Amino acid sequence: MASRVVIPQQARGEAVVGGGENKLHKKNAAAHDGRNRRALGDIGNMVPTTARGVEGKPSRPMTRSFHAQLVANAEAARAAEKNKKQILFPDAGRRVDAPKANNNQKIVNVKPRPVEVIDLSSDSEEVKKKQDKPLNKKKEVEVEGGALRKKAPTLTSVLTARSKAACGMANKSKAQIVDIDAADADNELAAVEYIEDMYKFYxxxxxxxxxxxxxxxxxxxxxxxxxxxxxxxxxxxxxxxxxxxxxxxxxxxxxxxxxxxxxxxxxxxxxxxxxxxxxxxxxxxxxxxxxxxxxxxxxxxxxxxxxxxxxxxxxxxxxxxxxxxxxxxxxxxxxxxxxxxxxxxxxxxxxxxxxxxxxxxxxxxxxxxxxxxxxxxxxxxxxxxxxxxxxxxxxxxxxxxxxxxxxxxxxxxxxxxxxxxxxxxxxxxxxxxxxxxxxxxxxxxxxxxxxxxxxxxxx
Missing domain, CATH: 1.10.472.10 (Cyclin-like)
Known part of the structure; x- marks a missing residue:
């Protein structure tokens, strides 16, 4: 009767030893055959939702070998998120990718979170972060340097205004109508709040x-x-x-x-x-x-x-x-x-x-x-x-x-x-x-x- 190889349980956060790679591969292959029964989602000793499977695949029982594999994958993902920042150098214009993972570790594709990109302008040393612009500012457009300016008037509006001015039909400005009660705003006897209604009644x-x-x-x-x-x-x-x-x-x-x-x-x-x-x-x-x-x-x-x-x-x-x-x-x-x-x-x-x-x-x-x-x-x-x-x-x-x-x-x-x-x-x-x-x-x-x-x- 063949003896069974015992793999010690790794602590959470530790790297996986490279010597057990073949044995882990055999163990994982055996776990994927049709002998597993479907796991119940309400069992307390099951893996949390965030650790179940990879990329929407069905979850599997938490064995010691699978636990070690998940620990290794988590460490690799953290290292990738930490180092995979695209930096653009002003002189070379080339990108430096993050260091590759160790060949002795088995890496499972994990979808990384969105990474914030910091651009270094060649004209200025100031670091500027791109932010989303409000969608309701329809009359403002973004120009070079992040500044905002109003939209230029359209050609139709300019020609219409010129035509009205040439014909003497320009719209009268509100400044032509004088506010005759402005000087009496602080005079209580003038009844500025009610004077218009009073004369409408008269x-x-x-x-x-x-x-x-x-x-x-x-x-x-x-x-x-x-x-x-x-x-x-x-x-x-x-x-x-x-x-x-x-x-x-x-x-x-x-x-x-x-x-x-x-x-x-x-x-x-x-x-x-x-x-x-x-x-x-x-x-x-x-x-x-x-x-x-x-x-x-x-x-x-x-x-x-x-x-x-x-x-x-x-x-x-x-x-x-x-x-x-x-x-x-x-x-x-x-x-x-x-x-x-x-x-x-x-x-x-x-x-x-x-x-x-x-x-x-x-x-x-x-x-x-x-x-x-x-x-x-x-x-x-x-x-x-x-x-x-x-x-x-x-x-x-x-x-x-x-x-x-x-x-x-x-x-x-x-x-x-x-x-x-x-x-x-x-x-x-x-x-x-x-x-x-x-x-x-x-x-x-x-x-x-x-x-x-x-x-x-x-x-």
Whole structure:
């Protein structure tokens, strides 16, 4: 009976002795025959998954000879991973491979892990590692040296831009629209966060509080009487040094009330007094007293009559006093036009108040009166461009939409010097308001003579 060769068990990590190569080969050949039964994957003494077979082959029982073979293969693989780094020399340009394994060791093909390659540039001694570039940077490309630069514009885009520029159709830059609220970002009273929404709301409801044409429904009142009342209220407003908001709200209250109720000629001045008293209580910090209006009217009305008319007016208007008057839009549009220019500001107010004084202006909505006053004032002061993108954005009107109303205001400016009712003209003749009433009206807005020359001369 033949004796069996006993091979001592090698410790993990030790090299395999070259003398037992033939015996190991015979043992391995015997292990591959069909006498082995399939190993179970859930048995605890089986080889771990990483050690089972090579390159997806079925696993085999862990014998002492196979264990020694795996140890040798693991040592060879570690040596290959450690030494097999491709190094490119700048002078020779040849590669040095890793040293071969010992002939006495049996090597099994093991798939090595990816090896990081380090390139030495011939132009610089600095070592740079190649890294994967982000895939989402579509507009950047890699150039020499690892730097990133933006893609150059395509020929089509360049030719399109040149064609638009040559035809004057180039896209307008956002810089042409000025942020008029940037200076008030820290001013809490300016309400920068809500100002745009507020004026969108004003534009929606301005027609709800706008009086309709009522002069034909008043049997004892005509346009001449209304103009006389407005001219007198201008002097009262100046005497009391009231705010501009009070004056515009007073005119709005009078027109809305006259559109709802028929009154006699004798009560017209009483309506004006009560309307200004109501507007003063709404807008002013210190409103004039009732006795002050009694004295200004030369005691034509008593204290009780003024308060009674005030009650009637509020009842007819249903106590609706928060309305967008032209002054609300004037403040915003002047800011969009040229803030800080006092002459322009006085000119705009002068034209707007001339329009409010004459009944024919009632056909225009408050925002259009304000925008047309700004347009006519810029034409009068020869400011260019007359209408820009910033004004178009904030007013909501284009230049053709404002021409008719602007011509009307300019005609009133032309006739103001010779008119009989000169309260507003005298107000803006003063040096405190830049003497804007003395300026020559915009000739560009006077192509057609005014149709109401006789009526204006009588005023």
């Amino acid at each position: 534009k929606l409801v301005e027609n709800e509080s706008r009086p309709h044409d009522y002069i034909d429904s008043q049997p004892e009142i005509n346009e001449q009487m209304r103009a006389i009342l407005m001219d007198w209220l201008v002097e009262v407003h100046t005497k009391f040094e009231l705010s501009p908001e009070t004056f515009y709200l007073t005119i709005n209250i009078i027109d809305r009330f006259l559109a709802l109720k028929t009154i006699s000629r004798r009560e017209l001045q009483l309506v004006g007094i009560s309307a200004m008293l109501t507007a003063s209580k709404y807008e002013e910090i210190w409103a004039p007293e009732v006795n002050d209006f009694v004295c200004l009217s030369d005691r034509a009305y008593t204290h009780e009559q003024i308060l009674r008319m005030e009650k009637i007016i509020l009842g007819k208007l249903e106590w609706t006093l928060t309305v967008p008057t032209p002054y609300v839009f004037l403040v915003r549009f002047i800011k969009a036009s040229f803030p800080g220019d006092k002459q322009l500001e006085h000119m705009v107010y002068f034209l707007a108040e001339l329009g409010m004084m004459h009944y024919a202006t009632i056909m225009y909505c408050p925002s259009m009166i304000a925008a047309s006053a700004v347009y006519a004032a810029r034409c009068t002061l020869n400011m260019g461009p007359v209408w820009n993108d910033t004004l178009k954005l904030h007013t909501g009107f284009t230049e053709p939409q404002l021409i008719d109303c602007a011509k009307h205001l300019t005609n009133l400016h032309l006739m103001a010097e010779k008119a009989k009712l000169r309260g507003i003209y005298r107000k803006y003749m003063s040096s405190e308001r830049g003497s804007v009433a003395l300026l020559t009206p915009a000739k560009a807005l006077l192509p057609i003579p005014c149709h109401d020359d006789a009526t204006a001369a009588s005023l």
